[in-house]
Amino acid sequence: MASNSKTCIYLLILLTALLLLLQGCSFTGSGQEGNAPIQTTADDNKGNIDIRERKTDVKVRTDTASNIPSGNTGSPGTNGTDKPKDENPKGQTTPAPALTPSPIPTGAANAAKPKKTVPILYYHSINDNITGIEELFVSPSEFEKQMNFLKKNNYNIITFDQLDKAASIENPVIITLDDGYEDNYFNAYPILKKNNFKATIFLCSDFIDKPSILKTTQIKEMTDLINFQGHSISHPDLRTLSRDEIEKELFVSKEIIEGITGQKVDVFAYPTGYYNNTVLEITRKYYKYAVLNGGGLYTEGDGNYETRRVYIPRNLDIQGFEKKIKGLK
Numbered sequence: 212m213a214s215n216s217k218t219c220i221y222l223l224i225l226l227t228a229l230l231l232l233l234q235g236c237s238f239t240g241s242g243q244e245g246n247a248p249i250q251t252t253a254d255d256n257k258g259n260i261d262i263r264e265r266k267t268d269v270k271v272r273t274d275t276a277s278n279i280p281s282g283n284t285g286s287p288g289t290n291g292t293d294k295p296k297d298e299n300p301k302g303q304t305t306p307a308p309a310l311t312p313s314p315i316p317t318g319a320a321n322a323a324k325p326k327k328t329v330p331i332l333y334y335h336s337i338n339d340n341i342t343g344i345e346e347l348f349v350s351p352s353e354f355e356k357q358m359n360f361l362k363k364n365n366y367n368i369i370t371f372d373q374l375d376k377a378a379s380i381e382n383p384v385i386i387t388l389d390d391g392y393e394d395n396y397f398n399a400y401p402i403l404k405k406n407n408f409k410a411t412i413f414l415c416s417d418f419i420d421k422p423s424i425l426k427t428t429q430i431k432e433m434t435d436l437i438n439f440q441g442h443s444i445s446h447p448d449l450r451t452l453s454r455d456e457i458e459k460e461l462f463v464s465k466e467i468i469e470g471i472t473g474q475k476v477d478v479f480a481y482p483t484g485y486y487n488n489t490v491l492e493i494t495r496k497y498y499k500y501a502v503l504n505g506g507g508l509y510t511e512g513d514g515n516y517e518t519r520r521v522y523i524p525r526n527l528d529i530q531g532f533e534k535k536i537k538g539l540k
């Protein structure tokens with residue numbers, strides 16, 4: 212009997228142990244599948260929490276990321292900053308931090324502070340007599356329509372000396388024309404005058420008085436409305452020049468233009484939009500701003516030496532023009 216009861220006890224202990232073992236197994240088993248939604252606080256389940264955080268992360272990031280391009284292509288002016296961001300190399304790096312866990316504050320900060328944007332319109336020739344690359348020749352009738360559009364829609368035409376105050380100006384726009392074509396005097400200037408619009412013309416000092424380029428007398432006459440600024444001496448690719456040559460292109464042209472107009476020359480347009488670090492460094496020495504060949508809306512915080520502009524080519528209808536100045540295209 213005694214041995215029987217002992218066996219019984221052993222059997223009981225064995226059974227209990229087996230039961231406990233089995234329970235343990237099934238617990239961990241179900242845990243693996245069902246834990247994530249249930250265990251909200253479990254420290255021992257970091258993997259799941261991580262995954263969930265990542266999911267949230269990705270979701271937020273995706274929203275943020277998709278907001279940037281969609282603002283460009285479609286979603287109308289929630290803020291004009293969308294477009295520049297897309298074109299800004301810094302903006303393009305924003306998806307990269309998706310792996311780091313701080314998307315919400317960044318997004319919130321961006322949403323809270325929409326940056327002021329300014330369309331800096333960028334023209335060349337205003338002429339129907341096309342003697343070069345067609346898109347550089349905007350029809351005078353189209354130019355007039357565009358100026359009328361700005362007038363009718365209460366845009367305020369400003370110049371670069373007001374750019375740092377643009378945040379306090381309603382609907383600011385800057386008008387620029389590159390290379391100093393003589394048709395700027397015959398075709399653009401009368402239209403600007405009619406609207407009392409100021410504009411900036413970027414001149415190459417060596418080109419002045421050459422055929423189809425503005426003459427000294429015309430330049431002097433236009434200074435009531437036109438602000439003349441620097442575009443180098445001879446329109447070279449500045450990246451290919453020595454330091455001394457770059458200095459000369461930037462400084463001598465500035466002196467010559469100031470000599471003709473009596474206006475301060477402190478804005479520079481990189482010839483063909485080309486620059487590198489040396490060019491940037493020297494430009495900083497002589498100029499307050501330097502403009503690019505396009506890139507979209509100027510956006511507060513862009514940096515004075517990579518000032519974006521809105522390129523206006525020939526054959527842009529007024530709807531296209533409106534989209535461009537609103538940063539929608």
Ligand SMILES: [Zn+2]
Binds near residue numbers: 483
């Ligand atoms: Zn040019």
